[in-house]
Amino acid sequence: MTEPRYRRVLLKLSGEALMGDKGFGIDPRVVERIAAEIVEAHQLGVQVGVVVGGGNIFRGVKVAAEGGDRTTGDYLGMLATVMNGLAVRSAVERHGIRARVFSAVAMPVVCSTFTQRDARKAFEDGAVVIFVGGTGNPFFTTDSGAALRAAEMGCGAIFKGTQVDGVYSADPKKDPTATRYETLTHQEVLARGLQVMDAAAIALARDNGIPVIVFSIHEAGAFVEVLAGRGRSTTISD
Ligand SMILES: Nc1ncnc2c1ncn2[C@@H]1O[C@H](COP(=O)(O)OP(=O)(O)OP(=O)(O)O)[C@@H](O)[C@H]1O
Numbered sequence: 601m602t603e604p605r606y607r608r609v610l611l612k613l614s615g616e617a618l619m620g621d622k623g624f625g626i627d628p629r630v631v632e633r634i635a636a637e638i639v640e641a642h643q644l645g646v647q648v649g650v651v652v653g654g655g656n657i658f659r660g661v662k663v664a665a666e667g668g669d670r671t672t673g674d675y676l677g678m679l680a681t682v683m684n685g686l687a688v689r690s691a692v693e694r695h696g697i698r699a700r701v702f703s704a705v706a707m708p709v710v711c712s713t714f715t716q717r718d719a720r721k722a723f724e725d726g727a728v729v730i731f732v733g734g735t736g737n738p739f740f741t742t743d744s745g746a747a748l749r750a751a752e753m754g755c756g757a758i759f760k761g762t763q764v765d766g767v768y769s770a771d772p773k774k775d776p777t778a779t780r781y782e783t784l785t786h787q788e789v790l791a792r793g794l795q796v797m798d799a800a801a802i803a804l805a806r807d808n809g810i811p812v813i814v815f816s817i818h819e820a821g822a823f824v825e826v827l828a829g830r831g832r833s834t835t836i837s838d
Pocket residue numbers: 613614615616617652653654655656742743761762763764766767768769770771772773794795796797
């Protein structure tokens with residue numbers, strides 16, 4: 601990649617991806633590989649912010665489905681994203697690159713509390729900036745956290761690194777006849793009810809003119825490829 605297409609981007613990193621084949625929790629080898637790709641992008645001159653999901657550990661909606669309290673479940677989910685973010689920070693720092701973790705839920709002994717000003721400064725100081733705790737509110741997801749932080753940080757695009765290599769006409773894990781789109785508008789994603797990212801996140805990205813590029817985080821090297829405009833992905837833009 602000669603000239604980066606974006607100066608600052610937001611990588612939405614699937615929590616589920618971090619468990620690898622383990623079925624639960626964090627596989628250090630997966631974290632290490634993804635951290636190396638984040639570092640590669642950083643060394644190409646792209647300022648990388650990362651919003652980390654928590655689906656490898658906890659999802660609040662599951663608690664609600666089993667009759668538990670949704671809000672408590674959601675806070676457990678937010679705490680799960682903090683664990684993942686700390687793992688990503690350690691892995692990035694092992695490459696000699698500074699990484700900062702900002703949490704939407706204050707826990708000052710563990711990491712910095714998110715403020716727009718401090719997080720922007722961290723980018724300007726050359727750190728990889730990792731956002732955890734989602735939006736800090738129950739009934740949201742880290743996809744919404746990603747759209748929110750991307751807007752606040754002035755990111756040129758959101759790269760959603762997930763389980764599948766793009767947006768399909770239906771969930772490709774459930775429907776083998778589903779076909780992948782190369783491009784879509786935000787409005788088409790919403791109107792067709794395509795579920796790869798929650799509607800609140802897509803609407804926030806649309807309202808702030810931020811493209812979303814969906815790609816498979818399981819594909820080694822895919823993050824740097826899609827940053828350069830290559831590789832398999834779906835671009836959502838207006
Ligand atoms: N139309 C669609 N196109 C592509 N994927 C879809 C579609 N509808 C549903 N999906 C599903 O959406 C999932 C990705 O969404 P989700 O946000 O739950 O996961 P994630 O971001 O990878 O994980 P986490 O929530 O742990 O961060 C895919 O694994 C895919 O099976």
